[in-house]
Amino acid sequence: MLRVLKPLSGLSPKQQSIGQLQSRYRYRRHPKNDGGGGGVWKTEEKKDGYLLLHKSKGQHLLTNQRILDSIVRKSAIKPTDTVLEIGPGTGNLTLKLLEAAQRVVAVELDKRMVEVLQKRVAESGVQDRLTVICKDALKAEFPPFDLVVANIPYGISSPLVAKLVYGARPFRGATLLLQKEFARRLLAKPGDSEFNRLAVNVNLVADVEFFMDVSKREFVPSPKVDSSVVIIRPKAEIPNVDLNEWWAFTKACFCKKNKTLGATFKQKKKVMELLGMSKLAGSNGDSKDYISSTDNDDDEGESDEEEFSPSPCSEMGASSFKEKLMGVLKSADFEDKRPSKLSNEELLHLLALFNQAGIYFHDQSKSRNAENESLTVAYS
Numbered sequence: 221m222l223r224v225l226k227p228l229s230g231l232s233p234k235q236q237s238i239g240q241l242q243s244r245y246r247y248r249r250h251p252k253n254d255g256g257g258g259g260v261w262k263t264e265e266k267k268d269g270y271l272l273l274h275k276s277k278g279q280h281l282l283t284n285q286r287i288l289d290s291i292v293r294k295s296a297i298k299p300t301d302t303v304l305e306i307g308p309g310t311g312n313l314t315l316k317l318l319e320a321a322q323r324v325v326a327v328e329l330d331k332r333m334v335e336v337l338q339k340r341v342a343e344s345g346v347q348d349r350l351t352v353i354c355k356d357a358l359k360a361e362f363p364p365f366d367l368v369v370a371n372i373p374y375g376i377s378s379p380l381v382a383k384l385v386y387g388a389r390p391f392r393g394a395t396l397l398l399q400k401e402f403a404r405r406l407l408a409k410p411g412d413s414e415f416n417r418l419a420v421n422v423n424l425v426a427d428v429e430f431f432m433d434v435s436k437r438e439f440v441p442s443p444k445v446d447s448s449v450v451i452i453r454p455k456a457e458i459p460n461v462d463l464n465e466w467w468a469f470t471k472a473c474f475c476k477k478n479k480t481l482g483a484t485f486k487q488k489k490k491v492m493e494l495l496g497m498s499k500l501a502g503s504n505g506d507s508k509d510y511i512s513s514t515d516n517d518d519d520e521g522e523s524d525e526e527e528f529s530p531s532p533c534s535e536m537g538a539s540s541f542k543e544k545l546m547g548v549l550k551s552a553d554f555e556d557k558r559p560s561k562l563s564n565e566e567l568l569h570l571l572a573l574f575n576q577a578g579i580y581f582h583d584q585s586k587s588r589n590a591e592n593e594s595l596t597v598a599y600s
């Protein structure tokens with residue numbers, strides 16, 4: 221299905237408010253509709269040209285003015301606020317944000333989108349209040365902002381949410397349009413089937429509120445999935461825990477989220493890897509011993525059900541280390557518990573117990589924002 225974004229003839233831009241400006245654009249099916257194959261969509265941003273919309277970049281434009289208005293209203297933007305928008309696209313939301321905020325910082329990967337956005341905003345005469353950063357939002361350094369309001373490309377949801385809530389910039393809230401299933405995972409509570417490490421990590425530092433569901437029919441072109449709007453509000457106070465260590469610890473616990481912690485930490489492969497890193501760091505004269513864990517997240521990836529059975533060369537170290545791990549789990553009845561049913565308070569308690577036993581978890585890559593981070597754990 222190909223659609224066209226076509227500017228309608230009408231009032232001169234100078235006579236128009238931003239709201240009127242938006243109504244100059246309408247969407248219709250492209251006459252050369254080819255059924256939507258090939259992952260590329262066409263839209264027209266001016267009478268003599270076409271803009272290909274790429275599914276791979278999540279280019280699904282939200283066109284329902286009522287929904288755009290609700291999102292802006294719900295975001296409680298103050299006239300003095302700077303709003304960060306990730307993926308402004310052709311500016312449907314940006315123009316509404318500029319009506320409410322002092323300044324909008326829009327981070328957009330696609331230069332063609334930036335051109336359309338800047339043209340539309342210039343027509344409204346408020347271009348001096350828009351800053352465009354034409355970069356990948358995962359790599360861009362964000363300037364200070366008060367709020368985030370965005371219909372984001374769903375492909376970067378997880379690292380982007382991590383970048384925001386674990387990032388250095390303080391902000392009041394993030395109103396995000398997300399894939400419905402992803403939003404449900406963010407909202408999940410311990411024991412819910414959707415509950416996973418993402419919810420655990422986000423909930424440590426932020427509260428997540430559901431706002432509304434948005435049908436796929438409200439986008440041009442329609443994606444395959446429905447969406448939901450959630451508001452993420454950073455907590456005023458967060459537990460006194462090393463966030464890098466917390467990130468690595470939850471990764472280790474949730475590598476098989478429905479397995480008991482005893483089974484997870486008993487796996488031969490895991491114990492041996494942990495121990496291997498320990499010896500590596502020890503040879504460098506490090507005061508702590510470092511150990512690594514397999515990077516299997518949330519029941520995906522390879523499984524290693526095999527119970528620990530030490531090889532001759534590392535028998536002593538591996539055995540005592542496994543005993544240490546199991547001792548911690550048993551000391552507070554965590555051995556038979558599943559991470560997917562534990563509250564953050566319980567997980568924090570378990571981490572404190574590991575630390576007391578001299579076992580520390582480390583994020584080797586130091587990249588909580590990256591999609592493929594790896595882990596190490598330290599113990600002494």
Ligand SMILES: C[S@@+](CC[C@H](N)C(=O)[O-])C[C@H]1O[C@@H](n2cnc3c(N)ncnc32)[C@H](O)[C@@H]1O
Binds near residue numbers: 282312328357371376
């Ligand atoms: C879902 S569309 C939203 C467009 C617009 N906000 C709207 O609601 O109509 C996502 C936009 O994000 C842009 N985008 C995709 N990946 C990005 C990235 N890594 N960093 C910044 N922008 C990105 C796409 O080019 C696209 O314009």
